[in-house]
Amino acid sequence: MPLLSVRREPPARYRWLLWVVAFALPLVVWSAVSYVPWLWHPQVLVTDPGSVSWIQPGLRLERADFSEQVAQATAANLVPPRGEPANPLYLPPPHAVGRALYGAFTTAPRLKGDKWLHESLVMSIKTIFYGFLLSSVFALPLGIICGSYPALSRMTEPFVDFVRYMPAPAFGALMVAIFGIHLEPKVAIVFLGTFFTQVLVTAGTVRRVDPALIEAAQTLGAKRGHLVRRVILPASLPDLYNDTRILIGCAWTYLVVAEVVGVSSGITFFINQQAKYRNFDNVYAAILIIGFIGLATDQLLSFIGARLFGWKLTRRSRLRALLGWLFSARNVLYSPGKPSAKS
Amino acid sequence: MSHPPLAQSPAVAARFAALHARPIILEAEHLTCEFDSERGRVTALRDINVRIHRREIVCVIGPSGCGKSTFARVIAGLQPVSAGRILVDGKPVTAPGPDRGMVFQGYTLFPWLTLAQNVRFGLDMQGRAQSPADAEARQWLDLVGLGKFADSFPHQLSGGMKQRVAIARALAAGPKILLMDEPFGALDPNTRAQMQTHLMEIWRNVDITIVFITHDMDEAILLADRILVLKAHPGEVIDFLEVPVPRPRSLAQFNTPEFQATRRHLDALIHPTPRTPSEHLPITRLTQVGDDVE
Numbered sequence: 001m002p003l004l005s006v007r008r009e010p011p012a013r014y015r016w017l018l019w020v021v022a023f024a025l026p027l028v029v030w031s032a033v034s035y036v037p038w039l040w041h042p043q044v045l046v047t048d049p050g051s052v053s054w055i056q057p058g059l060r061l062e063r064a065d066f067s068e069q070v071a072q073a074t075a076a077n078l079v080p081p082r083g084e085p086a087n088p089l090y091l092p093p094p095h096a097v098g099r100a101l102y103g104a105f106t107t108a109p110r111l112k113g114d115k116w117l118h119e120s121l122v123m124s125i126k127t128i129f130y131g132f133l134l135s136s137v138f139a140l141p142l143g144i145i146c147g148s149y150p151a152l153s154r155m156t157e158p159f160v161d162f163v164r165y166m167p168a169p170a171f172g173a174l175m176v177a178i179f180g181i182h183l184e185p186k187v188a189i190v191f192l193g194t195f196f197t198q199v200l201v202t203a204g205t206v207r208r209v210d211p212a213l214i215e216a217a218q219t220l221g222a223k224r225g226h227l228v229r230r231v232i233l234p235a236s237l238p239d240l241y242n243d244t245r246i247l248i249g250c251a252w253t254y255l256v257v258a259e260v261v262g263v264s265s266g267i268t269f270f271i272n273q274q275a276k277y278r279n280f281d282n283v284y285a286a287i288l289i290i291g292f293i294g295l296a297t298d299q300l301l302s303f304i305g306a307r308l309f310g311w312k313l314t315r316r317s318r319l320r321a322l323l324g325w326l327f328s329a330r331n332v333l334y335s336p337g338k339p340s341a342k343s
Numbered sequence: 344m345s346h347p348p349l350a351q352s353p354a355v356a357a358r359f360a361a362l363h364a365r366p367i368i369l370e371a372e373h374l375t376c377e378f379d380s381e382r383g384r385v386t387a388l389r390d391i392n393v394r395i396h397r398r399e400i401v402c403v404i405g406p407s408g409c410g411k412s413t414f415a416r417v418i419a420g421l422q423p424v425s426a427g428r429i430l431v432d433g434k435p436v437t438a439p440g441p442d443r444g445m446v447f448q449g450y451t452l453f454p455w456l457t458l459a460q461n462v463r464f465g466l467d468m469q470g471r472a473q474s475p476a477d478a479e480a481r482q483w484l485d486l487v488g489l490g491k492f493a494d495s496f497p498h499q500l501s502g503g504m505k506q507r508v509a510i511a512r513a514l515a516a517g518p519k520i521l522l523m524d525e526p527f528g529a530l531d532p533n534t535r536a537q538m539q540t541h542l543m544e545i546w547r548n549v550d551i552t553i554v555f556i557t558h559d560m561d562e563a564i565l566l567a568d569r570i571l572v573l574k575a576h577p578g579e580v581i582d583f584l585e586v587p588v589p590r591p592r593s594l595a596q597f598n599t600p601e602f603q604a605t606r607r608h609l610d611a612l613i614h615p616t617p618r619t620p621s622e623h624l625p626i627t628r629l630t631q632v633g634d635d636v637e
Contacts, residue, residue, distance in 0.1 A: 215421050216451035216509075220465035220516045221441030230464075234455045309455075 027094065034093035041085035051078035060086055092281040100281035101288065117270055121289065124255055124266035127183065131190025131258070132251045136244065139195050143202025147236075148228045153203060160196050168193035169257040181262030189261060193254030194247055201243050209235045238309035245301045249294065349604055351587040359585050362396055362568060368552050369395040369418065369520055373427035376413050376578075386577035387413040390427070393571060393583065400546060400553045402567035404560065406613060410578025411556045415522045418554060419445045432519060441465055444513030448525040450505045452497040458484060458508050459493040465516025483511040486545065503534040507541065514549060523555045527562070536594060539565055543592060560609045564602055565592055572612050582612055 003010055010018065033039050044066040049055040052069050061069070066083060073080040087093075092100075104117045115123070146153040168189050175185035175192075209232050217231045259268035267286055274282040351359065374391040377384055387410035395401050403411045416422040418429055420439040429436040431443060444465075452461050462480035471479075484490045487507040497505055506526050513521055527535045539562060546553060557563050563570050564586055572582040587601045596602050 210451075212447055212449050212451045213453065215419075215439070216445070216447060217453075217464070217468075218421065218439035219419050219441075219443060219445040219522075220512065221439075221468040222464075223468075226468055230467075231453070234453070237455075 031094055034087060034091070037085045041087055043086045043088055044083040045086035046081055046083040048082040050081035052081050055081050060089065089278060090280050092284060096281040097284040097288070100279070100285040104282060104285050104289075114273065115265075115270070117286070117289075120265070120267050120270040121293075123183075124259065124268070125293070127186045127190060127258060127266060128248075128251050128255055130183075130187045131254070132194060132248060134187065135191045135194040135198055135251075139198035140202055140240065143199045144206050144228070144233065144236075144240075146199065146203040147206025147209075148232050157200065157203065160199050164196035164200065168254055169261075172257070172261040176262045185262050186255075186258035186265070189258035190251050190254045193258075194251050197250060198243075198247055201247065202240060205239045205243055206232060206236045208239070238305070241301075241305050241309065245298055245305070248297065248301075252290065252294065349584060349587045349601075349608055351585065352589065352601075355585075355587050355589050355601075358590070359568075362399060365396040365398065367394045368397045368399075368432055369393075369554070370430040371418075371427065372430065374414075374417065374424060374429065375426040376410065376417055376422065377425045388417070388573075389577040389579050391578075391580055393580070395552060395554065397552055398546075398550060399568045400555060400566055401569050401571055402555045402557055402563035403571045403573065404557055404563045404609065404613070405573035405578070406575050407558065408578075409573040409575040411558075411573055412524050413578070414573070415445070415524045415554060415556050418520070419443050419522050421445075441469065441516045442518055443520045443522060444516055444518035445522040445524065446506065446509045446513050446526040448528045450497070450502070450509070452505055452508055452512070454497050457494050457496055458489060458500075461497065461508060462512045462515045464512060468516070480511075480515055483515045484508070486514075486548065487511045487541070501534075502530050503538055506530070506538060510542070510545065514545070514551065518551070520552045520554060523553060525556050525558065528557075535562075540593070542566065547591075560606060560613070561597070563609070564588060564605050565594065565596075570605075570609065572609065584608065 003014060009015075042063055043060045044063055046055050046057055046059045046061065046066075049057060051073055055061075055069065061083070063085075066081070070080040109116055142156070146156050171192055172185070172189060175188045179185040179188055213235055214227060214231055217227055222230060255266070256268050259266040260272075264272070267290060271283050271286045274280075274286065371391045371393045374388055374393075375386070376388040377386050379385070391414070393401075403414055405411050413422060417424055418431075418436065420436050420443065436443070452458075453464065456464070459477060459480045462483050463476050466476040466479060481490060481493050484493050487510060489504060489507055489511070492500065492504070497508070500508070509526070510521075527538045530538060542553075543566065553566075555563075555566055565588075567586050570582075570584050570586060571580060572584070573579065574581045584605070586605055588596055588599065588605065589601070
C-alpha cells in the first residue's frame with residue numbers, strides 16, 4: 001500500500017518514523033538556516049575591524065552597512081574590515097540552544113534573589129495546577145448539568161458566553177486588588193481564562209452523547225437522576241477527559257499573562273529576564289522546556305486515558321500531542337502587554 | 344377495505360379465535376402524531392385504532408415514511424402524541440417506562456458496561472439488590488445463548504450478538520410489551536434469519552407481547568400473528584391482516600401456499616401501482632438494451 005493514501009492510516013512500522021520526521025523536519029530547517037552560510041544570514045559578524053575605528057570584533061552589522069564600510073575603506077586605500085555572514089541574535093543555532101538547555105539547570109541565577117530555572121518551573125506548574133484544578137472542580141459539574149438539562153443551559157450559558165469574551169488578562173489589576181500580589185491572583189487569572197470555556201466545552205460534549213443511549217435507558221426505567229449519573233456521565237467521560245487534555249494547553253496560554261500580574265514570577269519571569277540580557281538561547285531553551293512539559297503531560301494523560309477508557313478503544317494520537325506542543329510553545333511568545341487574541 | 348381476508352385452515356382459524364379471546368394488552372385509540380419538519384407539518388400517524396392481545400406478535404409494515412417507527416416510539420413514550428391515546432393494560436401511556444421494553448435498530452448497548460451489567464441495568468433502575476440482579480441477568484444472557492460472554496464488553500461482539508444482548512436487556516427489565524424497531528435491519532441476511540428463528544424461540548419461552556417494526560415482508564410473515572399495514576403521507580392503517588401460516592413457524596414454510604398468498608396480498612397493498620413498462624420510459628438506452636438481449 002502506498003504511504004500516501006487518502007484517509008488510510010499508514011502501516012504501523014512507518015508511524016514511529018513519521019513521528020520522528022515531525023520533529024526532525026523543523027530541526028533540519030532550523031539547522032540549515034543556522035549553519036548554511038548563504039541561507040538567509042542577513043548580518044555580518046565582524047571578526048577584524050580593519051581600519052574602521054568604530055567597529056569592534058563581535059559586532060553584528062547589516063550586510064548592506066558592512067559592504068558600505070568595506071567599499072569606503074577600499075576606496076580610501078585603508079584596510080577593510082572583515083567578517084562572516086551571521087544570523088541576528090534572536091535566532092541562535094541549535095547547538096547554542098542545546099547548550100543553554102543543559103546550562104539552564106546548572107547555572108546559578110545571575111542576581112541574588114533570582115530563581116533557578118527549576119524553581120521558576122515549579123512556580124509555573126503550581127500556578128497552572130491550582131488554576132486548572134479549581135476551574136475543573138467547578139466547570140465540569142456545571143457543564144455536565146447544563147449539557148443534560150437544556151433549561152439550565154439556557155439560563156446559564158448566555159452569561160457564561162458573555163464573560164468568556166472578556167479577556168482574562170483584563171482582570172489582572174482587579175485580581176491583584178482582591179488577592180494580593182503572590183500566587184493567588186495568578187491562579188485566579190488561569191481560572192478565569194479556563195473556567196468559562198471549560199463550561200461551554202463540557203456542556204457541548206455532554207450534549208453529543210448518543211440520544212439513542214438515553215432513550216434506551218428510559219425504556220429500561222431510568223429516571224432523570226439516573227439518566228445523568230448512569231448514562232450521560234459515563235457515556236461522555238472519555239470525551240470529557242480528552243477535552244481536559246486540550247484545555248490544559250489553554251491554561252498554559254493564561255499562565256504567561258498570569259505570571260506578569262503582581263510580582264512577576266515563574267517561567268515567564270525567567271524568559272523575560274533572559275530576553276533582557278539578550279540571552280536568546282536561554283529564551284528558546286525555556287520555551288522548549290514548556291513544550292517538553294506539555295508533550296510529556298499530554299502523552300501521560302493519553303496513556304492513562306487509553307487504559308481508563310479501554311472500552312472506547314481510543315487510539316493514542318501523536319498528532320494531537322504535537323499540536324498541543326506547538327500550541328503551548330506559541331503561547332509563550334505572547335507579549336505580556338498585549339491582551340491575548342484568543343477567548 | 345376492498346381486500347378480501349386470506350383463507351385460513353380450521354386449525355389456524357381456531358388459534359385466532361383463542362387469540363382474540365385473550366385480554367387486550369395494548370390499545371391505540373384515535374392515535375394521531377404530527378410534527379414539524381423542514382418541509383412543514385408532517386402527519387406521521389393519523390387516527391390509528393388498534394387492539395393487540397396478550398402474547399401476540401404484531402408486525403408493523405409499510406413503505407418508508409409511513410410512520411411505523413413513530414408508532415413504536417409513541418408506544419414507548421419517547422414521542423408525544425398530538426391526539427388520541429395509547430393504553431397499556433388499560434393505563435394511558437405518558438412517558439417511557441419499564442413496562443414497555445424497546446430494541447432499537449442501532450446498537451444501544453452501554454459500551455462502558457459488561458454484558459451482564461448491561462442486562463442488569465433495568466433491574467438496577469428498579470432498585471433490585473446486587474447479587475440476585477446479577478444472577479438474573481446471567482440467566483437472561485443464557486436464554487439468548489451468550490452466557491459465557493457475560494463479562495465481555497459490547498465492542499467485542501458482532502452485530503447479531505449485540506442485538507441478542509439488547510433483547511435480553513429489554514426482557515430482563517420485565518416489560519409487558521417488547522417493541523422492536525427494525526432490530527435486524529442492519530444485519531446480514533444469514534444472521535438476520537438466525538435472529539428471526541431465535542426471537543421466535545425466546546417468545547415461546549417468555550410471556551411477552553411483541554410489536555415488531557419492519558420493512559421486510561418475509562420477516563413480517565415469518566414472525567407475525569397479525570400484520571399491521573400502514574401507508575405513507577399521512578400514516579394510516581390500510582389493513583390489519585391475520586397471517587394464515589400455521590405455527591410453529593420456520594423458514595421452510597416460505598414456499599407454502601399460505602405464505603405465498605400472504606406475500607401477494609401484502610405486495611398488492613404496499614406496491615399498489617404496477618411498474619411503468621420500460622418502453623414508456625423516456626430513456627432510449629433502456630429500451631434498446633432490452634430489445635437486443637431478448
